[in-house]
Every structure is written in structure tokens, then in C-alpha cells.
Amino acid sequence: MNAAFEIPPHAVRFGAQVGSGGFGVVFKGVYAGEMVAIKKIHSHALGNAASVAEFQSEVAVLSAVRHPNIVRFVGACTMPPALMIVTEFLEKGTLFDVLHVSKEPVGWRERRGMMVGLCDGMTYLHSRGLLHRDLKSSNLLLDKDYTVKVADFGLTRIVSSPTAAPMTGQCGTFQYMAPEVLANRPYTEKADVFSFGILLWELVARKLPFFGMAPMQVGLAVVNTGLRPPIPRDCPRPLAILMRRCWEQDFRHRPSFKEASKALEAMPSH
Incomplete structure (x- = not known):
């Protein structure tokens, strides 16, 4: 991933949980003054090679694409144990x-x-x-x-x-x-x-x-x-x-x- 997209964990402020999936939880939060969505990988998923590969795949794709109908990538923390993907927050x-x-x-x-x-x-x-x-x-x-x-x-x-x-x-x-x-x-x-x-x-x-x-x-x-x-x-x-x-x-x-x-x-x- 481009180093410009790397986000230190302490730079993200977490708010309410807004969703959860198979290997992560999604929170509303703030990063650099912007309302964002934060997908944080479950700690128990860190030992699962398939879950980590899925995380890495998502970061690789999101950091390489940009389109009005694709969620905008803000950045990610790729250093375990705080694996996170940060994207724009969508109201609905x-x-x-x-x-x-x-x-x-x-x-x-x-x-x-x-x-x-x-x-x-x-x-x-x-x-x-x-x-x-x-x-x-x-x-x-x-x-x-x-x-x-x-x-x-x-x-x-x-x-x-x-x-x-x-x-x-x-x-x-x-x-x-x-x-x-x-x-x-x-x-x-x-x-x-x-x-x-x-x-x-x-x-x-x-x-x-x-x-x-x-x-x-x-x-x-x-x-x-x-x-x-x-x-x-x-x-x-x-x-x-x-x-x-x-x-x-x-x-x-x-x-x-x-x-x-x-x-x-x-x-x-x-």
C-alpha cells in the first residue's frame, strides 16, 4: 500500500458501532476532521490467514480505485494488531x-x-x-x-x-x-x-x-x-x-x- 494511505491507530477517534461482519466491526468515527467509517478487524481474526488475506486484498483494491460509485478510501492501519480500513462515512x-x-x-x-x-x-x-x-x-x-x-x-x-x-x-x-x-x-x-x-x-x-x-x-x-x-x-x-x-x-x-x-x-x- 502507498505509505501516504497509512494511518497511525492513535489518529482515529472511534464513535458508535454501526455494523459488523464476519471478521470485523464497523464504527462511525473521525479522522483528520472528517466523519469516516472504520472497519476494525476482530482480534480473533488476526490468527486466521484467510481473514488477514481478505483484509490485505480489500486495502489493495480500495487504494487503487477511485470512482463516484465506489466507496472512497481514506486510509488504513496495516500494522497488527490494529488492522483497520478507513473510508468515507455514508449517512444512509x-x-x-x-x-x-x-x-x-x-x-x-x-x-x-x-x-x-x-x-x-x-x-x-x-x-x-x-x-x-x-x-x-x-x-x-x-x-x-x-x-x-x-x-x-x-x-x-x-x-x-x-x-x-x-x-x-x-x-x-x-x-x-x-x-x-x-x-x-x-x-x-x-x-x-x-x-x-x-x-x-x-x-x-x-x-x-x-x-x-x-x-x-x-x-x-x-x-x-x-x-x-x-x-x-x-x-x-x-x-x-x-x-x-x-x-x-x-x-x-x-x-x-x-x-x-x-x-x-x-x-x-x-
């Missing part, structure tokens, strides 16, 4: 929080704006040869104007070939995972597009995908029977068509994020 929290916790009303204009913003952020990532591999509502942040920002890059990897990435199978979250990833087959950036299709459904339905099903049960059904969430009756037809294209079983038939963005922009804004 995650898309998951907005859709399923606060349940605040979100109009079609805002939802369409989120979808287009997500496409733009992912187009940028893919243009840099990066696969996110864990796109889901709890990894997307929103500012006060509902601008979406892609976050959580611990599972992000570089595509090693333009046709296929021989990387870890079953990587990510089962409910959003593409069939080729679930089946441990080679996969490309189109695996992220599949996850986006599930996110489109979640934005319209305001429900959790495959709610009530066990993750392994979801995985088997998605791979073997082509199971997808039922499209809501009030879903606009052009959006339903895009959704189905994004979650095609054969990844070669899925659009790129740039194509998905054009399809969304062609839809009415209200």
Missing part, C-alpha cells in the same frame, strides 16, 4: 438497511438512479480487470441523496484471462451467486452481472431473495433447476426483461454492466 448506511430495516419509502426515480450508479461503478471495476464476487445489498452503501457506492472488496480478484477466471468456486453469498460459481466451474465478470440481476429483483420486491430457504438448498436449485425469485406483478416489463437477461443460466447470454446501464437509462424515470 447499506442498501440492505434502507430496504429491510428502516423500510423507508424509496421512489422509482431513486431506485433507477441506484441501479444505473451501480452499473457505472461495476463497469469501472470490470474495466480495471476486477471481479467483485460478493455483490449484495449489504455491500452497497448510500449517501443522503441515494447515490450508491460499491463497498467491501475483501473477495475481489483480478481476472487472469479475458475468457475465464480459474478462481475459488462458491465464493460470495449463496443467494446472489451465479450458477457457474456455485458449481465450481470457471467464471468471468458475468458472475457479477448475475448478482446484479438478483439485486434488481430485491430493489423491486423489497424482500430478501429466496427467503426461508437454506443457502445450500438455494445453490442446488439455482444450478440444477434454474430457480429464480418470482418477478413481482408490478415490476415494469422492461425491467423484468433486463432482470431475466442478467440472471440467464448461460453467462454468455448475460449483458455487460454497460449494456445494462443503457437499458435502464432507456426506461422512464418515473
